[in-house]
Amino acid sequence: MAGLATRLRITPFGLICLVGLVASLYLSLIWAPRERVMGDVQRIMYFHVASAWIAEFAFVLVGVSSVIYLWLRERRWDIVAYSAAEVGFVFCCFVMITGPIWGKPVWGTWWTWDPRLTFSMILWLIYVAYLMLRVYGDDLPQVKTFLAVLGILGTIDIPFIHFATMWWRGLHPDSLVMTEEGLGAGMEVDMRIALAVSAVVFTLLFFYLMQRRMALERLRDEAEDLRERVEHRHPGSVGV
Amino acid sequence: MRSMLAQSWQIYRKDMLVEYRTRERVVTMFVFSLIVVIIFNFAFNAGADVLQRVAPGMIWVAFAFAGMLSASRSFSPEIDRGTFDGLLLAPIDRGSIFLGKLLGNVTLIGLVQLAVLPLFVLFFNMTILPYLSKLLVIFFLGTVGFSSVATLFAAVAVNTRMRDVMLPVLLLPVASPVLIALVETTRTTFEGGDWQDMTNWIRLLSVFTVVFLVASVMLFEYIVEE
Numbered sequence: 473m474a475g476l477a478t479r480l481r482i483t484p485f486g487l488i489c490l491v492g493l494v495a496s497l498y499l500s501l502i503w504a505p506r507e508r509v510m511g512d513v514q515r516i517m518y519f520h521v522a523s524a525w526i527a528e529f530a531f532v533l534v535g536v537s538s539v540i541y542l543w544l545r546e547r548r549w550d551i552v553a554y555s556a557a558e559v560g561f562v563f564c565c566f567v568m569i570t571g572p573i574w575g576k577p578v579w580g581t582w583w584t585w586d587p588r589l590t591f592s593m594i595l596w597l598i599y600v601a602y603l604m605l606r607v608y609g610d611d612l613p614q615v616k617t618f619l620a621v622l623g624i625l626g627t628i629d630i631p632f633i634h635f636a637t638m639w640w641r642g643l644h645p646d647s648l649v650m651t652e653e654g655l656g657a658g659m660e661v662d663m664r665i666a667l668a669v670s671a672v673v674f675t676l677l678f679f680y681l682m683q684r685r686m687a688l689e690r691l692r693d694e695a696e697d698l699r700e701r702v703e704h705r706h707p708g709s710v711g712v
Numbered sequence: 713m714r715s716m717l718a719q720s721w722q723i724y725r726k727d728m729l730v731e732y733r734t735r736e737r738v739v740t741m742f743v744f745s746l747i748v749v750i751i752f753n754f755a756f757n758a759g760a761d762v763l764q765r766v767a768p769g770m771i772w773v774a775f776a777f778a779g780m781l782s783a784s785r786s787f788s789p790e791i792d793r794g795t796f797d798g799l800l801l802a803p804i805d806r807g808s809i810f811l812g813k814l815l816g817n818v819t820l821i822g823l824v825q826l827a828v829l830p831l832f833v834l835f836f837n838m839t840i841l842p843y844l845s846k847l848l849v850i851f852f853l854g855t856v857g858f859s860s861v862a863t864l865f866a867a868v869a870v871n872t873r874m875r876d877v878m879l880p881v882l883l884l885p886v887a888s889p890v891l892i893a894l895v896e897t898t899r900t901t902f903e904g905g906d907w908q909d910m911t912n913w914i915r916l917l918s919v920f921t922v923v924f925l926v927a928s929v930m931l932f933e934y935i936v937e938e
Contacts (some may be wrong), residue, residue: 540727542934575750591735603880608914609872621931622882625861629886632920636889639912640896 482640487678492673496666511569513577518667520570522674523563524588527595528630530560532677534602537628538620539684547693550616553623554606559678567592587637594633598626716811719804723812727786728819736784741778741824748774749832755817760837768898771829772854772891778824779858780879782817783866791870800936810863810932814925817859825851831864843901850901854894857921861887864928867935893917 500518507514531554541549571589572582582591602622609615659667731737756762790796799809807903833840840847862883868881874907893913900910906916 513788524787594888601882601885605868605872605878608874608878611873612871614871614937617934617937618871621864621868621935622886623929625864625924625927628923629889631834632889632916635912635916636892640892 483680483683484541485676485680485683489673489677492669492676496670496673497665499669504662505660507663510578513574516570519669519674520567520574522666522670523566523570525671526562526678527564527567527592529675530556530563531595531623531630532627534560534623538623538627539621541616542624547616550620551686551689552682553620555682555689557599557602557606557623559681560684561596561603562597562681563674563678564599568578568596569599570604587639587640590637590640591633594637595630598622598629602626619625713863716805716808719808720815723799723804723809724815724904725801726814727816731820732815736869737782737820738823740785741781741820742827745774745778745824745828746780746831748777749828749835753835763836764902767832767838768895768902771832771898772894773860774828775821775825775855776858776884776887776891779817779821779855779862780866780883782820783859783862784869784875784879786813786817786863787866787870790877806933806936807929809936810867812857813867814863814928815858817863818855821855821859822851838902845905846901846907847898848916850894850897853914853917853921854890854897857890857917857924858887858894860921860925860928861890864932864935867932873882889916890920893920 498520500515504518506512534553535554536609537549537556541553542545571592575584576582602619605619605622606615609618612618749770752766752773753763756766787796790799799808828842832838862879865882865886866879869875870896872878893916897910897913897917900913
């Protein structure tokens, strides 16, 4: 049982994430210059943009591991997809929460049907569909296949949602990260550094949470396995 | 390839024969679409000018829900009566089962559209005749694209405990680009726009339809395996 205990203890990787988060908080909230027009509320952008990047990246990861799962039929790829979906959903929720907090003082409205907001909303709904299917289909033998299919279709759908919402309407501030002059040319240098650090730290945090979530899922499998073996040897001794 | 089409045709013929004898799906879809239109009318309680602006959205909400009804009913009776296992045991390509079902759904939705559109024109005092050819292309593209995803997800949803709730939850977010494109192209058409005014949307509709049709045919095999 010692093996299980070590697996649940805080790892060096976790510690790196913690230090990174503190550093990123300092850079974003104190070190980066105050935005001239929007003021301090603009600082939420460092976390908002970083989470949005993770939310999208995580779903692509769901799609890629779903393809591999359908191909190899190994449980671990299903675990990767499921963990990526769950952790990605948390970041997507964070995007949906930080967006309106920023939007209210700057745009004067909590919500508007702007392309990027609509995009995040649809992505969030696809995450919800994925997690709902996981929960309400858990008694089905084929549920992992169903989820893989949804993961693949959802990922193929991302560019379509992107273009559909973009042509539909626009109000979101023009992206300052991906400008024609190059990456991040629209921002002050210090702001760029703060955002870059935030994005890197959030990516590390994502992988850390993924790792923990995958370990949890493997423990669950192990527990299930043990329960079955005990049940097999002493029928009726384990409650279902 | 040729035999696959022939097999799909047989599945399609079987489904249409069942439908011809019961007329369950077409009638429920038609009544359902009609009710949606009437309820929307109450919901907006607006003048003629506003109604004309919201009409394209209304049309597609009605057809999207009718389409889900059709897709869901193309599998649920087969599962309930156990005939779906028989279909899977038949020595045919799984993709052709999907194509047959898809063709059936497109046909039924098309029939309902043909029946409901004149009523739309009547209720909302719209002009439709000059735009008929354009609408035909848009409706066909959109219905095939939407139905591909709907048929695939219906095959997933019928297996789950919450089958009636699961289909819209799975389908609508993924199908949202095609729905947005359909509403926009229909609106542009009703406002007298030309093909050039909606190049992007038509491209999106076509690419979506092709990509999701191919993906659905490929993935269906995994969904129905035991």
